[in-house]
Amino acid sequence: MNDCGGCQPTQLDDFLGGKVKVNDYFSDNPLNWCTGCGNYGILAAIKRALASEQISPQNTLLCYDIGCNGNMSDKIQGYRHHGLHGRVLPFAAGASLANPNIKVIASGGDGGTLSEGMSHLVNSVRNDYNFTFLLHNNSNYALTRGQASATTRVGQKMSGRSEPVSIPPVNPSELVLSLGGTFVARTFSGDVKHMTDTIRAALKHQGFAFVEILQSCPTYNKATPHTWYQENVMDVCDIKNYDCTNYVQAMKVVDPMEEKIAIGVLYVKK
């Protein structure tokens, strides 16, 4: 099995025992996401991943889009930028080109990334800019109160539309993979350990490291809560002889069809 880094579990000591500790990232500002929001787990995983890689806040640049993801920008340490809706990718691209010595991590939601900023996603993949991108995919525009996004499932009744969603959702990981993405991974917000391992693998990648985080949104997406994800995901680490450098295999696995949703480091271009 070709393990691209997602299958080695992070140990507590990794983010508690080194010079950089997870609490270095702690912020006094109270967290204000809805109860059960996937962002709590994502926040925890980001902190753990950075600390485990011994990257200090001083050497981190976290870039945020507008959305619930962006409300993390003042709840964590590190240099941070909370910019325009849909435009986090070109901002992070410019930042990573300017200073190759700091770690750049961009966060964006499914709204900003796959609608407003779709062209930027395509071009970030094509240009293989050197930063990590976390797609907070909770299948709706949560901060503006529950409109449908490009990943909302067919049949969902959402705000701002008279009929349920009828266009099949985009599969962001499949899109990135098909465009030639050099690192494609998927995880979900109910599993902090899995997210931590996946983000760590992304941080180590040279090039555009795409991580789709399937995120629970208890307020506007009742169809797929954490429990649903727990039952419907399948880790590629558990697939015998999964070769994450095999593009054809990755393309097969990235789209669940009737089966489970594949999570883990799906593909790395070697």
Next chain:
Amino acid sequence: MLSNRFIVKIGGESGQGIDSAGRILADSIKNAGYKVFGYREYPSIIKGGHASYQIDISDHEINSSSRNCDMVVGLSRLSIHKYLFDLNKGGILIHQIEELDLTKEEQDFVKKNGVQLVYLNALEIVQEIGGSRILVNIVLLGAIWEVLKLPKKYIEDAIKVEFADKPDLMKLDLIAIHEGANRLKNANLETCFNDTKPEKSWAQSFLTDGNESLAKGAVLAGARAFYGYPMTPATSILTYLADWQKETGMIVKQAEDEITAAQMTTGSSFAGIRAFTATSGGGFDLMTETVSLNGMTETPFVCVLGQRPGPSTGLPTWTAQSDLNLAIYSGHGEYPKIVLAASDAVSAYQLMQRGFNLADKFQVPVIILTDKQIAESVFNVVHYPKPLQIERGLVDAKGLNKLAPEDRYKTTTSGVSPRWLPGQSPATFVANSDEHGPDGSVTEEAEEVLEIFEKRMRKLKSIEKELKEPDLYGQEVADISFVAWGSTKNTILDVMSYLHTKKLYRKMNLLHFEEIYPVKTQKFLDFVKKNKHVILVEGNYFGQFGALLKQKTGYDFKEKLLKYNGRPFFAEDILDYLKIK
């Protein structure tokens, strides 16, 4: 008609090599000891239409064009009919149409004005020497050179430089020049060109267009990244920087759209290097949300806006001064920004450096206006001024370890808070597009919002202290006074110098602004108090800059000379307005 100026115009279709012929000719004439100014007109298509390269030649500095010419070289049939009526009395028209079909009106014009028609079968010559069709332009250059009666070596040297890496083509071109000149040896043409006296030292000067100088200025300012998207008349900034990339080591990137260009510029600037972008009106429309972003996060942002006529696609290859309001009022919300306006090649070179210093010092968006007239005209420059000292406005090395996160947007009297770069200090902050407190954390509290909002606005006072008053050309008091900004300066100054040497002497002065927003008004109020006949000159319909001055001072311009048909101000526009022949 302007004496002490001789004007040659090469006209034809796009794709006939007019631009390269014009460039070679301008260089040759300059090396022969004359001051030149190159004005280009071309359509928004790749082949066909009407394109022209006009060279105004003089024995003193000129930076604008005459509306008329003394010699027209028409490469296409249509160009002959188009430019014939631009000829001055006794003008020469060289063409390659064997049976030139002139209308009655055209024939009358030729007769009345003593136009000298010269037929030259350039295509036949090209075929004889075994060259490709496009060499027609070089043959005609030879003909022009014969008329000018300047030493052959200047045009030959220019050909050798232009085709240095194509020796076979160079050989053919030199023959083409020779043959073109030969055919006109016995033409007995009369011109007033030799009234103009050459100045040997002028050969040391160089030719440059506004965008080339602007790009050089940016490099001198320490810009390490340029993100652009092709849009006339800003495109060649991207081209020049890309050509020099191996030398400068800059990041030069064509982004997928203007929003990307503006955002990548922002990201690079935030991360710590000087970066800029350039576009025209339509592209700038797309960037305005990013201008507002940088006004809020107080990230230095430099953007060049090369103006062309709108609205919408407008006239892509023509000139205007109609985006001043767009620049000033760009980006929703209220926050300080700075607008500068270049006026010629040297000005563009300097203002890029000035713009970066201002953006860094005050942590605001800085928009640098130019226009097609500056960007793509060919200026004859003696030397660039000394580069400005680079002022980054950052916390110095000693202070980096004493910082706290809340220093980044802390309240100060000047409105400018300490700025340091990601990676420089353990004190980290968030640059938040949401309203925020001193460390960037979100706030919606009335008192906190008021405090930081007013902090940002206090920068306006600091900026106003720093910006420069306009320049006065001529004496403090004159009979005719102009107020202008941008490239109109050049036409006005050329007219002033022309009238100064003629018996039609008029005492004129000009108050010209380069640092235009926030606008300084002290010198202006003084100027309009002392001078009784004041004329606003602008390349737009609303007199936008005049309106800005009125907004700030209450002064109402009684006379406005406005032009908005895509053409620059020609010297004759001013003379006609003043009824001076």
